[in-house]
Amino acid sequence: MPQNFKSLTPCISLRGVNMGFPSPGRRRETTQVLHDISLDIPEGRLTAIVGPSGSGKSTLLLCAAGLEQATSGSVKVLGTNILELNPRELAAFRSENIGFVFQEYNLVSSLSVEDNIALPARLAGHRIPRATVAEAMSRLGISKLARRRPDRLSGGERQRVAIARVVANQPRIVFADEPTGALDLKSGHVVLDWLQALPAQGTSVLMVTHDPHAAARADHVVVLGSGRVHRILPGGDAQAVGEAVLAAQAEDETVGSGS
Numbered sequence: 001m002p003q004n005f006k007s008l009t010p011c012i013s014l015r016g017v018n019m020g021f022p023s024p025g026r027r028r029e030t031t032q033v034l035h036d037i038s039l040d041i042p043e044g045r046l047t048a049i050v051g052p053s054g055s056g057k058s059t060l061l062l063c064a065a066g067l068e069q070a071t072s073g074s075v076k077v078l079g080t081n082i083l084e085l086n087p088r089e090l091a092a093f094r095s096e097n098i099g100f101v102f103q104e105y106n107l108v109s110s111l112s113v114e115d116n117i118a119l120p121a122r123l124a125g126h127r128i129p130r131a132t133v134a135e136a137m138s139r140l141g142i143s144k145l146a147r148r149r150p151d152r153l154s155g156g157e158r159q160r161v162a163i164a165r166v167v168a169n170q171p172r173i174v175f176a177d178e179p180t181g182a183l184d185l186k187s188g189h190v191v192l193d194w195l196q197a198l199p200a201q202g203t204s205v206l207m208v209t210h211d212p213h214a215a216a217r218a219d220h221v222v223v224l225g226s227g228r229v230h231r232i233l234p235g236g237d238a239q240a241v242g243e244a245v246l247a248a249q250a251e252d253e254t255v256g257s258g259s
């Protein structure tokens with residue numbers, strides 16, 4: 001693990017995290033997805049999670065965000081062990097501190113663009129100034145779309161709305177799961193530019209991606225393999241990220257074959 005990764009203050013700390021799901025049709029059996037994950041995600045940085053298909057990338061992100069409850073272990077977010085919170089407390093904690101950017105956009109179809117951007121603050125019981133919403137839309141180049149509903153937007157425009165929602169509400173941590181997966185190259189670059197800029201505004205970002213070039217935009221890259229941390233790399237080198245993912249996949253296949 002790079003020394004500078006160790007020395008940074010964590011915003012998320014996972015210790016001994018395991019996650020399993022019931023096996024279909026077999027009540028007493030579980031499929032283990034995460035195995036004894038202990039990992040710190042540094043504050044004020046963009047951290048990417050990569051790995052072969054089925055390595056547990058999205059499951060790790062969902063456990064860290066409290067959208068899935070880990071089977072065992074400790075998940076501390078901003079110093080709070082979210083596994084100890086009841087559902088109401090957890091929902092309140094997320095609304096106060098966390099933002100999401102997912103491949104599916106997570107926009108409310110019955111609301112306009114500007115109302116979607118203001119929604120997280122409303123759910124948290126706050127009023128967000130219209131000027132703040134307008135500024136976020138302006139920065140993402142979507143001011144002309146303010147009164148439109150999501151079904152009248154392109155995929156790239158919807159993802160810009162999701163980013164504008166984060167910019168306007170200023171959460172302390174943003175979880176992004178394959179945020180460019182459904183976008184064309186140009187729209188994907190716009191989204192990555194904004195995610196890369198968020199740490200300078202005080203927001204930590206944890207992003208899952210299958211794209212080594214997207215991961216290389218991060219400050220740090222966590223490589224998973226078979227639900228375990230395989231390596232942690234500094235960002236900046238897409239080739240190194242791709243090679244690390246291939247190495248994790250080869251190791252998985254070796255273990256799976258029993259050789």
